Amino acid sequence: MTKEEATLRKEQAENTRQKLLEAARTLFSENGYNGTSVRSISRQAELADGLLYHYFPGGKKELFQTIVTENFTKVRIEASSGYCYEHYRSTPIEEVLISGFNRFADIVENNINIIRILIKENDVYEFISQKNIIDLTEYQKKVWADFLRQRAENGEIIQMDFEASAAAIMSYILNYIVLRVMDIKPAKSAEDPEVKRIIKYYTDMWKGHSDK
Amino acid sequence: MTKEEATLRKEQAENTRQKLLEAARTLFSENGYNGTSVRSISRQAELADGLLYHYFPGGKKELFQTIVTENFTKVRIEASSGYCYEHYRSTPIEEVLISGFNRFADIVENNINIIRILIKENDVYEFISQKNIIDLTEYQKKVWADFLRQRAENGEIIQMDFEASAAAIMSYILNYIVLRVMDIKPAKSAEDPEVKRIIKYYTDMWKGHSDK
Amino acid sequence: MTKEEATLRKEQAENTRQKLLEAARTLFSENGYNGTSVRSISRQAELADGLLYHYFPGGKKELFQTIVTENFTKVRIEASSGYCYEHYRSTPIEEVLISGFNRFADIVENNINIIRILIKENDVYEFISQKNIIDLTEYQKKVWADFLRQRAENGEIIQMDFEASAAAIMSYILNYIVLRVMDIKPAKSAEDPEVKRIIKYYTDMWKGHSDK
Amino acid sequence: MTKEEATLRKEQAENTRQKLLEAARTLFSENGYNGTSVRSISRQAELADGLLYHYFPGGKKELFQTIVTENFTKVRIEASSGYCYEHYRSTPIEEVLISGFNRFADIVENNINIIRILIKENDVYEFISQKNIIDLTEYQKKVWADFLRQRAENGEIIQMDFEASAAAIMSYILNYIVLRVMDIKPAKSAEDPEVKRIIKYYTDMWKGHSDK
DNA sequence: AATGAATGAGATTTCATTCAT
């Protein structure tokens, strides 16, 4: 076997593995872990039944674990990086909030399956600690608080309890996530009047427009 | 059979039915619908296997439906009644918020099982429409908005977007519910510094303390 | 349900359990533990597949364990009791040997399945210790040695190493058992010329007929 | 390909084949034919899964057959040759027995795996007839009987039923084999007091020490 | 010769449900 052939085979194997992971992620998200049979995963991935155990010797559970840990890491990286408020120094606060919300909404839509799993499945805690999840939100809160503090120093908004403000923003975002996960509300962007209204509500307050 | 015997029987039957409902509610909440076997329910209720089908001829599904509909109605009633802001006309706004939060926290703790089921199980929508769930939160929002508007008329707080304020409050409460459901945070009361801080944050803003 | 009905049901249940045990014992003996599928057991017992797990929640393994422990106990009791050389004080030694061999041969034929399992399956040692098996043969040796010593005191045979004599007898019996288990030799009784010849060989020696 | 390369290849091929045979023999002996998976053999031999079918196109069964027939032949040759009582004409009978037992014990230890397979697996009879096994022991009996007859002619021991004597010796040896196979007794040599005692018991009798 | 991905039949086990008692 030549070196290239070996590489090709490895690629195909990785491809098959990904097919299984993707099929499983979709089905776990739709029907839950216990509501998803391994046969349905194999059928969805258009693969033979036994192959799952070739790639995931621990079976359904290992497949689940792999999905949870790999995707959680991915979400954490997406959520924690690629954003620097420094780049937006001259942008009005409203617009930063809008682009921030849109960024979150995009991450949610791109990862809705794993987020649904994280929220709905008890067993995820066997693989990622609750602390990991808390840290993720606390980090976001801190970033928002720092941002607001900076703007207050610039005089754009008033002095206030920045941590509480950040918690308020995160509350709204988390709420949006949960309603998306429960399919109660459709995907929305910061263009939506409702979102705009909330952003305006907060920025008005922060600017001290007490006599709206 | 005498009349008393008949009454006794009926009581016993109702008792058995409740045992099943309670066992099932606990287990569905802990392990999900698909993660809960009919046998485990019978075991938990300390009843014979077949008895479930006597009380719920439709089997596991009917048992689930009964739990969902009966308990959702209960939660809806608890959440929508027994509270009238009129009684608190002379109470400072902070205290109303505190007692309002405590009331919600109590409802959550008393009904955590069914709330967890409502959030985590897709199948509940076969029995209660999403509209029912939305209405529940929209109603609460409206009550809060009305309350704030009233206080603004009294001059206690400034004029503002009351619906947005109510949405902010509800965001915080829903967030608390989700974190409870996910067992990420322990039960908390309005006595907690964190809750007090948030309440102070909002009321300060609403009072126009723009120079905090 | 009346008391009698309850008894009847219990009897039927016990009957079903025995059907499973018997079918499994036969099949384990014929094809080994790993060569016997649970489906084949259910089919042999003419019962539904799932029923095995009603009676033996631990599945195939528990069924095997039950067979091993219950039948080993039975064999041990059969082998260790019901025989008292005192009753044969006036019987010639040859005849005692003959009846002794026949008694063993009967026990072997009646329990050939479990004996085959004990010899062929490694896993039996998870359930009965090797010491139990050794004790069984050592006890038999002791009984034979005591018997021979008694006969020597009566002058029927000469003084000798009675333990070695007993070991020689047990060797012959164990050999017979192994050849039966391996289906190399058919069942035989002490009436067989070969057996008679061996018995005569030993008794002649023990009587000091050194000039045969 | 040069001639040397071809030779090297052949050697490697033979080496790989032997790895498979050895791994399989060990595993079949430990876990039985049905308890040994083809994968576990490949793992143990540190070879790729499919390779087994290159060397043994008939798969697991052919591998088993090869092990059984090749090794049985080896055992038969070892047991039947390399020993000539003529060489020991002047050796006391006790010492001949001792060296004879040791020789058997060595053969047993060197071939314990295949002996265990022969005794425990029914399927061996598809490849070697029971007659082959019987012949092996009958031949040994005959050798022992001839040896004893010779010694009787020399006057070292008395006249007796030499076939029965030989059967007694073989009984003891077969017993030892079975207890080894069942891992009930550790390997032992003729130096062990127990073995010496038995040998003394028989030789004493054969010498007509009737008044021991 | 060698690799290990792929296959699908079959093994063990679980489970909701039925029903005779």
Add this chain to the structure above:
DNA sequence: GATGAATGAAATCTCATTCAT
């Protein structure tokens, strides 16, 4: 009303074997 034995479909998982590379 109550019991738990019985059923069989379906779920999870194992395994010998094939085959493209």
